[in-house]
Amino acid sequence: MIFFLWFESFIWFHQQKQPTMSEQKNKQLKIIFLSSEGAGHINACVGLAQELAKCGHEIYFFNKPSNIGQFEKLGFKEIILHENAVVDDTDKKQVKTDNKDDNDQGKLRETIIKSNLLADLSPYDQLDVFDRHKNKNFFGFAIINDIRKIHEQIQQSLSEQKPDLVIVDYILIPPCIAYGQIPWAYxxxxxxxxxxxxxxxxxxxxxxPTDNRSGWADFYDKFRKTYQSSLQYCQNELNKHYQCPEVNKNQFLFLSPHFNIYGYPEQLDYTDIITLPENVVRLDGFCRQQSTTTTDDNDNKTFELPENIKTRLSDTVKLIYFSLGTFGSTNVTLMQKILNELAGCPHQIIVSTGQSHQQLSLSENMYGQSYLPQMSILPLVDLVITHGGNNTVTETMSYGKPMIVMPLFADQHDNAQRIMEKGFGYRINPHRFESNQLIQLIQQILLDKIMIERCTNAGDLIRKSNSKWKACTKIEKLLNNKKE
Structure with missing residues (x-):
């Protein structure tokens, strides 16, 4: 059973800002974000933080020294957490880290590569990668170590800053947040x-699939014994270290008793099957916005199609965006296999090559860079080939583009299936597709007027839904209810 203390009162600031998207005069809240490393987590937090800032709230991000300025350049304040804790020798046997790379995202990337997550495994077999008994590189061990290094500073910062809310996107929750007196949201x-x-x-x-339960029971059984059990073990290792109670054995993620937040388009969501609890805040997608203040090249540049690509486009030659995400792009062999197949495609292709840029060979119908401003590219293209990461899926949906999803691991498999079920694209195994299969699927989608119209209509509805502002309003309401 999860024990927690409800907070006694909020700290309200004397200054009051008028929300830019609302006529309501809510008092300014101080909100601190704690995000996992990795572009998907950071971009989701930034997207919500931007909307909360528009509503007049004061936004802080916990940050590491290696990434100083990452959030400040977007207009947020930063609380720098220095990794100064020492891990006991007994813990080192279970907690595996790599100190060769000072960049935290580089560490996470290397952990994922070592763990075999990018290998050609079925979702069922991939559960072994999430089993701490079978995988010495299970990522939960590294997260335990990371949290222990910064836990004392987080606790001290919360005591000093006295925020009204902490928003956490971490697979494990620091006990000082989970069992503290400050309201928090997952x-x-x-x-x-x-x-x-x-x-x-x-x-x-x-x-x-949602409409066929064959395979559910076996997967559920293995899931509980592997991924769920391993995460519970890691959370409990943290909890015991800080003298907090063990988590509920039936839970997967450590959810907040206050409220929890997620971003997923209504057109894809599972609300046609289940009813959401009142303390769940849903929005169509976190979809971060381009900064209007920073001069950083990566974050603030618009995208101009290269002339050699632009001049080839026509009614029959379309534009495609291909990305396997931050981690998927590290699998050079797989990336090159897909690129070789796409070389025979009659359409023009923009390729997000990631950190493997120098190792990849692009054909004449392609343009690629290690970093591309995805939010500027999506409105321009006719089709997106993606690994199925949650941010890419929700952002692509918001611009009304059909997708071919090539899932690699974890929730990417779920996104791929849901997109196919709801008629917004197709899924294909990135490791095992046959020659010409991908190109045929591209042609099938680009000629499918019904699917294209369905995607376009969904994008229009998402952009008009104002779901991020509605989510912020609900967050304010839930906090006010707690205060009362």
């Missing part, structure tokens, strides 16, 4: 199956 930047964990829905990370 931000789920994954497919919402992670948040729901309902027996009415397919198992998390399975990629199984």
């Amino acid at each position: 931000l789920c930047s994954h497919n919402p199956l992670h948040l729901f964990n309902s027996q009415l829905l397919p198992p998390i990370t399975s990629g199984l």
Whole structure:
């Protein structure tokens, strides 16, 4: 059973700002974000933080020394957490870290590569990668170590800053937040199956259909024994270290008793099967906005199509965007296999090459860079080929583009299945597609007027839904209810 203390009162600031999107005069809240490393987590937190800032709230981000300025350049304040804790020798046997790379995202990337997550495994077999008994590189061990290094500073900062709310996008929750007196919310930047964990829905990370339960029972059984059990172990290791109670054995993620947040388009969501609890805040997607203040090249540049690509486009030659995400792009062999297949495609292709840029060979119908401003590219293209990361899926949906999803691991399988079920694209195994299969699928989608119209209409509805502002309003309401 999870024990927690409800807070006694909020700290309200004397200054009051008028929300830019609302006529309501809410008092300014101080909100601190704690995000996992990785572009998907950070972008989701930034997207929500931007909307909360528009509503007049004061936004802080916990940050590491290696990333100083990352959030400040977007207009947020930063609280720098220095990794100065020492891990006991007994813990080193269970907690594996790599100190060769000072960049935190580089460490996470290397952990994922070592863990075999990018290998050609079925979702069922991938559960072994999430089993701490079978995988010495299980990422939970590294997160335990990371949290222990900064836990004391987080606790001290919360005591000094006295925020009204802490929003956490971390697979493990620091005990000083989970059992503290300050209200907190879990931000789920994954497919919402992670948040729901309902027996009415397919198992998390399975990629199984919602309308056919064959395979559910076996997957659920293995999931509980591997991923769920391993995460519980890691959370309990943290809890015991800080003299906090163990977590509920039936839970997967450590959810907040206050409220929880997720982003997923209504057109894809599972609300046709389950009913959301009152303390769940849903929005169509976190979709971060381009900064209007920073001069940083990566974050603030618009995208101009290269002339050699632009001049080739026509009614029959379309524009495609291809990305396997931050981690998927590190699999050079797989990336090159897909690029070689796309070389025979009659259309023009923009390629997000990631950190493997120098190792990849692009054909004449392609343009690629290690970093591309995805939000500026999506409005320009006719089709997106993606790994199925939650941010890319929700952002692509918001611009009304059909997708071919090539899932690699975890919730990407669930997103791929849901997109296919709801008629917004197709899924294909990135490791095992046959020659010409991908190109045929591209042609099929580009000629499917019904699917294209369905995607366009969904994008129009999402952009008009104002769901981020509505989510912020609900967050304010939930906090006010707690105060009363």
